[in-house]
Amino acid sequence: MSDQQDAxxxxxxxxxxxxxxxxxxxxxxxxxxxxxxxxxxHHAILIEGPQGIGKATLAFRFAHHVLSYPEPTDAPATLDDPDPASPISRQIASGASHNLLHLARPTDEKTGKVKSAITIDEVRRAGHFFSQTSGTGNWRIVIIDPADDLNRNAANAILKLLEEPPRRAMFLVLSHAPGKLLPTIRSRCQALKLSPLGDKDLSSALSFLGLPLDGGKTEEMVLGLSKGSVSQALKLLNYGGTEIIAAFDEVIASEGPKARKAMHRLADVLSGKDSEVIFGFFLDHLSDHLTGRARHAALAGDLHTADRQAKLVSDIAEKVATAQAYNLDRKQTILSILDSAR
Structure with missing residues (x-):
């Protein structure tokens, strides 16, 4: 597996x-x-749906199918499980396939951290990829994972490739939030919407990963909070997501010095070493919490509170983006966020 995939x-x-x-x-x-x-x-398929429900896995399965049967008329009418021992599977898994390019946020060589966006340099790799002549005459497939991470220049560069695709080129464009993509990108793709996993499929996916649910309160909690997303379930089970939610609930329910202590405890965890995943999980949970508040207020006819809570979601997102851009102290940013959320 390539380092970029592993990251x-x-x-x-x-x-x-x-x-x-x-x-x-x-x-x-x-x-x-x-x-x-x-x-x-279609030469470009926009696979859209919430994060962690299998969009990328579907894209790689389909790419394996196409590369295994380069002539469409020879292909079966179903996608079978790829054989991990096959040459095509080994090449795809190692990132060594000459016919498949996976574009995702690259890793910064200096810091070792994943960059915040897919840059135009990554898209130039796609241009070079298509310029090479395939010795087998096979398809050339680019998986953009996800297109939401393209910065403006990269998005415009992808658009040019979509407008004039080379022969036997295929784009599998993934998106968690297709409404945020350039309308011109969406218009050049065929949309394929995926829904969150049902409880049975989510349980099966977790069992396959060696995380069978016990059928008790843990299962009920994971199924309820993960919203049909395997990645959210993994954050709950393997990254302390349940503890983060409990700590946040304590912050919201507490007052005075007790609340300040709870806020500092939570901020310490979210700003600690290797906390990127759980920090992102917290931000998602906080957004859901505030959006729920706004919805509840709107249904109750309190439009002023609904508007204030909805605005708070965008204000917090802007505050986090600014802190990341200027490398501000994360703990102080989190404390400020928690203050505003209370």
């Missing part, structure tokens, strides 16, 4: 490039297989 994989998960199983998206698999077999498959 994006959660503890307990399998990189999509080497995951042989996909749960809960049979209709999408059938659509892709049949569309390809018909010879009328």
């Amino acid at each position: 994006h994989v959660l503890e307990g998960a399998l990189a999509p490039a080497r995951n042989p199983k996909l749960f809960g998206h049979h209709a999408a698999e059938e659509f892709l297989a049949r569309s390809y077999r018909s010879g009328k498959s």
Whole structure:
């Protein structure tokens, strides 16, 4: 597996490039297989849906299918589980396939951390990739994972490739929030919407990863809080997500010195070493919490409170972005966020 793929994989998960199983998206698999077999498959497919539900795994499964059957008329009408021992699987898993390029946020060579965006330099790799002549005459497939991470220049560069795709080129464009993409990018793709996993499929996916749910309160909590996302479930189980939620609830419920102590305890955890994943989890949970407040107020007819809570979501996102851009002290940023959220 390439270093870039490894940098994006959660503890307990399998990189999509080497995951042989996909749960809960049979209709999408059938659509892709049949569309390809018909010879009328779109050159750019926008696979959209919440984070962690299997979009990237589906993209790599479909890429494996296409590269295994370069002539659409020879392809079966279903996507089978890839054989990890096959040459194509080994090449894809190691990032060594000459016919598949995975574009994701790169790792900063100096800091070893994943960068905040997919840059134009990454997209130039796609241009070079397509300029090379395939010795086998096979397809050339680019997986953009996710397109939400493209910065403005990179997005415009991808758009040019989508507008004039080379022969036998295919783009699998992933997005957690397609409404935020350039409308011109969306218009040049065929949309394929994936839904969050149902409880049964989520449980099966976790069992496959060696994390069977016990059928008790833990299962009820994980299924309820993960919202059909394997990545959210992994953050709850392997990254202390449940403890973060409990600590946040304590902050909200407490007053005076007790609240300040709870805020500092939570901020210490979220600003500690290697806390990027759990910090992101906290921000997602906080956004959901405030959005829920806004919705509840709106339903109660309190539009002033609803508007204030909705604005707070965007204000916090802006505050976090500013802190990251200027490398401000994270603990102080978190304390400020918690103050405003209370």
